[in-house]
Amino acid sequence: MNIDEYRAYDATGLAQLVADKAVTAAELLALAQQRAAAVNPRINAIVQDVPADPGRGPAGPFAGVPFLIKDLAQDYAGLPTSAGSRALMRRPAAEHASVVQRWIDAGLVIFGKTNTPEFGAKGITEPAAWGSTRNPWDLHRTPGGSSGGSAAAVAAGIVPCAGASDGGGSIRIPAASCGLVGLKPGRGLTPSGPATGESMHGAAVHGVISRTVRDTAAMLDVLAGGEPCGPFAPAMPTQPFASCVGQDPGQLRIGVRVPTAINPDPHPEAFAAVENAVRTLTDLGHHVEELPRAPFDDAALARDFLLTWFVYTAWELAEAKRVTGAGDQSFERDTLILAGLGRATSSVDYLAAVQRRHEHTRKLSTYFESYDLLLTPTLATPPPQIGEFDLPVALQRGADVLIKTRTAGLLRYTKIVDDMVDKNLAWVPYTQLANLTGRPAISLPLHWTADGLPLGVQLVAPLAGESLLIRLAAQLEAALPWRDRVAPI
Secondary structure (H helix, E strand, O other): OOHHHHHHOOHHHHHHHHHOOOOOHHHHHHHHHHHHHHHHHHHOOEEEEOOOOOOOOOOOOOOOOEEEEEOOOOOOEOOEOOOOOHHHOOOEEOOOOHHHHHHHHOOOEEEEEEOOOHHHOOOOOOOOOOOOOOEOOEOOEOOOOOOHHHHHHHHOOOOOEEEEEEOOOOOHHHHHHHOOEEEEOOOOOOOOOOOOOOHHHHOOEEEEEEOOHHHHHHHHHHHOOOOOOOOOOOOOOOOOHHHHOOOOOOOOEEEEOOOOOOOOOOOHHHHHHHHHHHHHHHHOOOEEEEOOOOOOOHHHHHHHHHHHHHHHHHHHHHHHHHHHOOOHHHOOHHHHHHHHHHHOOOHHHHHHHHHOHHHHHHHHHHHOOOOOEEEEEOOOOOOOEOOOOOOOHHHHHHHHHHHHOOOHHHHHHOHHHHHHHHHHHOOOOOOHHHHHHOOOEEEEOOOEOOOOOEOOEEEEOOOOOHHHHHHHHHHHHHHOOOOOOOOOO
């Protein structure tokens, strides 16, 4: 097998070759490492090596398939989980994360860890610790975040599928930016342990980014299910997720919304992406209609998402300082700003924002009484340029003074917060809904811009809607195949 043949297969296909003894796990690992050596210096997707053992014998549904895990909350025993932070780059994990152990048990050969922004706190992947990850479709643009390293590695053909996680869009944003499939499972379906019970009150979940729907479905079968240290036992489907691929989803009623309170005027390519999806869905026999307004208070949801994110970042920073002894100099300016805003938030205001998640969930649940799915773009604009979200120099200096004087909370009274909201959420205003409400959502690569850049389309489902999303995603994949679209790197 040569590198071009390797890149033509998805993970399911490679696993079948290993099972048929047409290729060995060692040969596949060598090809993955060869591809990484050729392209990683240009995209900076892999930031740590993992000692790989392709010779431990085939076992599990993905035996012998090369794989990468995200360098955030996907601990590999004995190796650091940096979370994109200089402070954590030398602190080894005591044990495998539950999802990592499940990938190992499935036979995947893990050989590296992928780049992520510091604490996964951005929709781009430009950490000071490791440097920027670049989009294989355009090296001047971001692959999204926070699973940007994983998406870039898959889009560049290093691996057909990679570990990812999603607390505000961190699977779907990179998938959309890189022309890939990204499913965020519903709250609690995949484990967060053993070190964590529920990350971000269950808003953050683990999954994968892949090239095909069948890989995404089969990987969900690998990951799904509770664990003894978890907060509860999730309801499991009556049939494997992989079996849903190719099943008729039925005639669905789908509502569509493109403008948002954060970005009332999305890029024309975002409208084009949805229009293309609507035409295809209609041709497939589904009933699709434009919604006159969002089925929830999207402005309030954005405020609640950011407030809880600020507080969570403050806790992560404090915890990193506690376990490492690191000072402010070991963290990025933007992280210190977010943490300062979090510390300035009262406990009552924080709890109120968490409690309002139920209001958002009830409104979305009411919507699902009349519709099967919600359709939006995944991105409101094409993937931004690398460095586009850097703070202006004047704001950097002002922020540095407040950080040094421990008065960063005062930033909430300046335009810096509005600037951060406008820049960081205006291009990705659609994804936080599924996290705060705990609903499953998927991004599919159904559109490329006139410049050849991917721009995904998102579908949000009600509780336990993963199987429905997979059935419809596979139907769309057959109608608008994307597998042969290859990034130019």
